[in-house]
Amino acid sequence: KIVVGVANSGEIIGVSQEIIQKAFESLEKAIYEASSPTIIPRIYTQRLGEKSLLIIEVSSGMTKPYFRKSEGLERGTYVRLGRSTLRATSDMIKELHWQSHGLDFETLPNYQAQKKDLDLKRIQVFLDNRKNHGKLKCDKSTLQAYHLIKEEHSKFYPTQMALLLFGKQPQYFLSEAMIICSHFQGTTGRDAIASIDCEGILFDQFNQCYSFIVSRLSKSFKIRKPIREEQLEIPEISIREALLNAIVHRNYHIKAPIKVAIYNDRIEIFSPGSFPGPLDLKNLKAGITYLRNPMICKIFREIGYIEKLGTGLIAIIESYEKRGLSDPKIIEGENYVKIILPRVLKKKNINREQKKLEELFALSSEISIEDVQRILGVSRQTASRKMNRFIEKGVVERIGKTRSTRYIIREHKEDV
Template sequence: MKLEDEIKLGESKVLEFKQKLPNNQSIAKSIIAFSNTAGGKLIIGVDDNRNIVGIEGDIFDIQDKISSILYESCYPNIIPEIYTKNIEGLIILVIEVHKGNLVPYYLKSQGKNNGTYIRLGATNRKASFENIIELERQRRNITFDEDINYDYELDTLNLEPLKKVFNKFKKELTEEKLITLKLIKVENGNKYPTNGLLIILGILENVSTKCSRFKGNTMEIFLDKKEYSEDLFTQLESIEIFIKNHLNLRGEIKGLQRIDTYEIPEVAIRETLINAVVHRDYTNLGRDIKVAIYDNKIEIVSPGGLPNGLTNEDIFTGRSEVRNRVVARVFKELNYLV
């Protein structure tokens, strides 16, 4: 997409405008936030209304000043691409960075805990402790569900629900299989459960689903409400039953038989539910999956934004990221995923 067209779309996760050169810390925060999230462009010479106003002064001096600011302010070092663009006789300055490999990046003067910033929508936000931990996982190229959880002892966990599902598909859940699927990890000769195992067993506090049936097309009056917090496979079965109990059936005569079908195809319900469970953000401890059934629609909300700096534009180009590799691997092993 041409830069002019990007500007017309307005500020976003990967685009920020400044009418004139901002102060040192403001530049550094924006570039740090882009580097920690999905990369992006800071464009100087565009106002908040997307009007190109251009910049004044010696371009080479401005570029040198920006390079010095980032070198002195950011850690680890960030090396952006700084260039100008002439649009209808007006010069704008573009500072472009890609998502970094050494996350988290932060302001040297504030330290990692207080000086790490991420991009949330079209704004820069100070990263929480959980955000920083997630960035450090990205640096190590592991997902949350691949991480060892030292708060639980493997011997105290009941693996029967998971073994039952494996047996259903005529597969055996051996210790070797648990290690291969990264449900457990061996460290210094000791075996530990990963967050993935605890998620699948429904042990972590936020691994739950709330289902509601509302009267009409709003949330003002609910007719039924259930909450499920068992292992993920049991949850899926319970949610599917809840949904089907509140859907209308359509009867169709074919030959001598009457065939009943739900008003929403079962394959669509199944696909959406599995995606919600497999791809949700399990680091978001304050939220759970919500299923809302209205007279005219079903809404299934899974917590979390796009994973690992993925953008809407990336999705349209066919790029995808697996947020929960362990959970996805187990679901694929059991033929829940194609």
């Protein structure tokens, strides 16, 4: 939905009747002729007091990807990431094709693999130990029901998710389906103290990576009656949920590993692939979730790694608030998602404006002056003046000049 007639500050300024009339006469036809497959928008007005807004609405279509005819499929397909509109990569275009046919990469057959490449004993252990489910036999019908095998031309092939979850050698078929964990000295990625490659099936990768992270963090002890309690410097549940989120929601079609970097002041978990749905902080806090790999999620839930879908990020946020640590951040970039778990206490006396800016940076690695205008409700000149103060304080850094100026928060300058 696009609403025309609202200033960057949020003020309703309205649209003249002349512009509205021209839009009704030509806009629908222009969109129809410029797009492929064709898009038929809904264009209407809405009165707010004495002012009129022009609203352009397009429903989510079933024949994705949609692209600009003048640029063609490969260069004319665009996606919305955070607050930016970016040209879709070839991986994104393929995923849109699969979505339009009701397919997910996880359930596609791997034609280089055979049924003998699956560890059927591990599958049977899973079937015997599912939570709140009766036991099942590891036979053809069960494997098909869980989308672990696909039959084509009277031959059975393991699916991508079958190899990831129960394959004997997953990296032989999906070489980058792994996690690289590194512990760095200081706050940049220059000097590595220790590192480990976590391979094998996804459950083993999770266990290896989780153990590595916990082993590199500081611990404190509390004596309660005769028992000594150990506590990590950051909530263990935040590590667990952030890592699980990266594993079950990543895009396995992208040939890149998950990366975990431990710095003196934070942990960063970098996951290939953008969010499968729109990123909105309110949606995340409300537990609204979009699944890229629904069957992988189902198996993780039935085996007990995940309790309820949509609660992981809520648990991270709440655990940090309870411990008084700096807010965790979730950043969506161009074909990646990064979760930042700070290792420092929350700064006191942060003013309202800086708090709002931090909420913006929690959703995007960089922001524009228009974003600042909108979130603070001020003019462009005032927004620029306020950002200059934050630059002087060392909170943010300016990139570019004039109208292409962008701002990044200093701790986001180094990526994994």
